[in-house]
Amino acid sequence: MQTLAFFLYIGLLFIFSVSSFSIAVTKIQYPVSRRGLIALRQSDTDQDQDLDPDKLVDPSLKFENPRIKKAYCALQEWKKAMISDPLNMTGNWVGPNVCSYYGVGCVPALDDEQIRTVAAVDLNFGDISGQLVPHLGLLADLGILHLHSNRFCGIVPKTFSNLELLFELDLSNNRFSGLFPTPVLTLPSLRFLDIRFNEFEGPLPPALFDKDVDAIVVNNNRFSSHIPKNMGNSPASTIVLSNNKFSGCIPRSIGRMPNIEQVSFSNNRLTGCLPEELGMPKFLNVLDVSKNYFLGPLPKSLERMEMIERLDVSSNHLTGKVHDSVCGLSALWNFTIFDNYFNEIGGECEKRSRDNLIMQDRENCFSGKPNQRSQQDCSSVLTRPVDCKTIGCQPRDPLILELNKRKPPLVHSPSPPDPQTPKVTPTHKTTQLASPTPPVVSPLPARAVKNFPPKIGSQHSSPPRGH
Structure with missing residues (x-):
């Protein structure tokens, strides 16, 4: 019964949301101001604040139930931490009726249908600057949090671990920083994670790939180190790791991923040969390994990728023959x-x-063929064949070290997108991804909750801002 109640709850949430996730970039750029944001960097001491609503809320206010009172406390404390709201999206966040606030959606509680509770907060495209506050952990019934295209900074509070029903978390295109936000690893209901276009750094925790998450989108940050070897444990259909600083090899465990459909490793510092396991996932239809340091031939296993539609291996140092068995794949239309x-x-x-x-x-x-490399350039590489059994994953080989010297430094800001807009969806539908621009996830459109200002209810995804 509890499982059935949970899915009924999810269904009610999706009355206010659009069920598809699209990936797109446009040429429009939003101006970004960092003034005053650095001062708002959070520290762990923020987690020790008193979160008791009875001590923080005016006792003269009347609320329809205790959960709405907690939501009022959380939203009011968050509003105090916003230093700029140019579209006045929180302008009507006044009074105890939080279910009427712009960007806030309420539904009957999962465990008690007789009371209403806050289940969704959507401030997409608001250009709001400020920080997240520990009080957001009071929103225990929250299922959707969309903050795409704002200027929030600092870290994700530890109290996010209280959001046990949160299944969509979109913090993309903000100024969040620090290591990977570990509170999200404790969220038991999380299915969609989008933290692209921020300033997160350091390694990805292996625990991320042990979670039952369908979409993991972390591109355009400053993540580094090796991709965890247990990547293959993930049941995700979409993983976007592009435009970071990952090094080492693609984990061989990718071959046992049961649901993966679309994956991008583009524009990192990955080395070695492409593993044979790359061609094993049966549902893979988009693969992008471009702009890395890969060496050697194309894996023979690629000829088994019966569902592959878009395959991008450009801007590496691959050698050998492009075989008919790959070009002849029936679904492939862009290679x-x-x-x-x-x-x-x-x-x-x-x-x-x-x-x-x-x-x-x-x-x-x-x-x-026209527009090919010079004979001298080709000879410098082709006369030094690569043994993929011994090449390894680290840039120890003299050839890789030399290539590292030639490659320009990683630029964190995205290049102007290709006129063909890339599209990738973490669903089971046939999709397309334009080359050479790597995929970048956009959130649900801004009409995900009913109390949203009409002028913000655009169907188009917001562009990523450069860093």
């Missing part, structure tokens, strides 16, 4: 191989590239 050292291509690849396969092959070592 990007430019800026490598491939020196042979199959006849089927040539035929399909003239017919129905988009294949960008410039800046390789193909004889007789």
Whole structure:
């Protein structure tokens, strides 16, 4: 009965939300002001604040139930920590009727249908600056928190671990900093995590890939170190790790991922050969390993990727032949191989590239093709074949060290997007991802909750801001 009640609760929440997640970037840029934000960096001492609503709320106010009183306390304390609200999205956050606040959605409580409680908060595209407060941990019935495209800074409070019903957390396109927000690892209901375009740094915790999360989107931060070896434990359908500073190899455990459909490792510092396990996930339809330091040939296992639609291996140092068995994959319609050292291509690849396969092959070592590398440039790599059994994952090999020197430093700001807007969805629908721009997740549209200002209710995703 409890399980059934939970799904009924989720269904009520989705009355106020759109059930699809889209990934998109546009050319528009929002101005960003950092003035006054650094002073708001939180410390662990913030977690020791008194969160008792009876001590913080005016006793003359009347509330329909104790949960609404707690929500009032949480939202009012949060509003005090907002130093700028240019669209006045919290302008009507006044009085005890929190269910009428803009961006706040209420539904019957999961454990008591006779009372209302706050189940969703959506301040997407608000450009609000400030910080999160520990009092948000009082929103124990919260299922959705969307804060995409604001200027919140600091860290995620430890009290977020109290949000046991939270299943969608979107903190993307803000100024959050510090290590990976570990409070989210304790959230038992979390299914969608989007923290892209922030300033998080350090390693990803292995525990992230042991959680039952469907979408893990952490691109465009400053994460570093190796990708955890237990990545293959994740049941996620979408994982976006692009535009960070990850090093080492792609974990071989990726081969046992049961649900993975779309994954991007683009624009990191990954090394070694592409593992054979890369072609094992049966549902993979988008794979992007571009802009890294990968060496050696394409794995033979790629020929088994029957559902692959978009495959991008560009801007690496891959060598050898582009085989017909890959080009001939029936679902493949975009195969990007430019800026490598491939020196042979199959006849089927040539035929399909003239017919129905988009294949960008410039800046390789193909004889007789236009826009290829110089003979001297090709010889410097092709005369030093790579043994994938011994190459390893660290840049110890002289060739990799030399390539590291040549590669320009990682730029945290995103490049102007390709005119073809990339789209990826963490669902089981057929999707497309434009090359060479890596996928970037956008949240649900801003009409996810009923009390949202009409002028903010755009159906279009907000663009990422540069750092």
